[in-house]
Amino acid sequence: MNTRQMRYFVAIAEERQITAAARRLGITQPPLSHELAAMERELGVRLVARGPRGAELTDAGRLLYRRALEVLEMTSAMEREVRSFGxxxxxxxxxxxxxxxxxxxxxxxxxxxxxxxxxxxxxxxxxxxxxxxxxxxxxxxxxxxxxxxxxxxxxxxxxxAPEPMVAVMPASLTVGARPDEVTLEELSGVPIVMYRRYEALVAEEFERASCELAVACMNDDSRTTCTWARRGMGVGLVPEGMLETVNATAVTCKRVACPGLVTxxxxxxxxxxxxxxxxxxxxxxxxxxxxx
Incomplete structure (x- = not known):
């Protein structure tokens, strides 16, 4: 199977119709149908089931679609790299x-x-x-x-350079005696919102300080942490560099006074x-x- 056939198949998978895929590729329908049949013969599996709703991918077709996208992406990256090799x-x-x-x-x-x-x-x-x-x-x-x-x-x-963590605090959960710094003791028992990857690091430092880590939300992106904190769902813990992306109008941001809590x-x-x-x-x- 070559990259041209992969591009053809990706068009079929995304358009869900042979005619529409051919139009997108700038070719007529018969050559595209011929290429699809050739791919199915080569692989020995049915890739597309034609029905009243158009061309639906089989399980094998869905697998091929995912892998074809990866191959085409890598091919594109290789071409860019070679072109810039001068x-x-x-x-x-x-x-x-x-x-x-x-x-x-x-x-x-x-x-x-x-x-x-x-x-x-x-x-x-x-x-x-x-x-x-x-x-x-x-x-x-x-x-x-x-x-x-x-x-x-x-x-x-x-x-x-090492970046300390900062606490993004909504008005309802602003803690800490100092205006620009908060300790783990002051965060003990306060609902915390954080990116999942920091869980072990944060838990270890709270345990070392004999403080209670009260997790309110675990998520997969520091931007989500900031959003949830801004909307009052808890105190967000994020790297200091994230402050440039935080809408600080409704929150208070304080550096966490903990030498081990850095990324x-x-x-x-x-x-x-x-x-x-x-x-x-x-x-x-x-x-x-x-x-x-």
Whole structure:
């Protein structure tokens, strides 16, 4: 099966109709039907069931659709990388970003970078730390910005400065004697909203301080934490860099006075994989980050 056939099949899967898929691809229906039949013969399974509602995917078809999307994504990434392999003065730089990177990315030097290389375009993919690492392993992105803690096996890492956690407090749950700092003791028993990946880190520090961790909401994105805190559902715990994205009109933000409650934004690449010249030049801008 070639990439042209995969593109054809993706069109059929998304349009749910052979005629509409052919129109989207700019071809007539008979060649598309012929290619679909050829794929089914090659794979030995039925991929599409035609019915009154159009072309419905079989279980095998749904599996092929998911895998075809991945292959086409990787093929596109490979083509971008090869095209940019010259002097590094042009091309596309594919980056993976976590939402909590917004406090540091875009970094100040990136304005100079685009000034020096105005023909470079950024292709940004967003997700949580595990999703960004998955995109990196699949070759969809060349570099990723993720946040500790994570398993660094197979990755080369450059760590940014440690970031303390901050407490995002709605008016109904504002605690702490100091205007800009709150202790774990003051947060003890207060309903807490936080990103799931920080659970072990936060629980360990609360236990060490002999404080009660009262979790009100566990979620999968620091932006969700901020939203729930802003709407009075609890005190949100997020990295300090997230404050740039917080609507602070209805909340109070205080740094958590706990040396162990920190995370670090980390620039990662796949170990041993050669970067495009554009990516190599971009990486130079983070030379002051700790290498591991």
């Amino acid at each position: 002097a590094g003065a042009s091309g596309t730089l594919s980056l993976g970003l976590v939402s909590s990177s917004s406090g540091q990315i875009p970094a100040p030097f990136m304005r100079e970078f685009v000034g020096d290389y105005p023909r470079v375009r950024f292709d940004v993919r967003e997700g949580n730390t595990f999703e960004v690492i998955d995109l990196l392993n699949k070759g969809v992105v060349e570099l990723g910005f993720v946040r500790t803690p994570f398993e660094a096996g197979g990755l080369e890492c450059r760590y940014g 670090r934004l980390t620039l990662v690449r796949e170990r041993g994989r050669r970067l495009s010249p554009v990516a190599e030049r971009f990486l130079e801008g983070f030379a002051d980050w700790d290498v591991a």
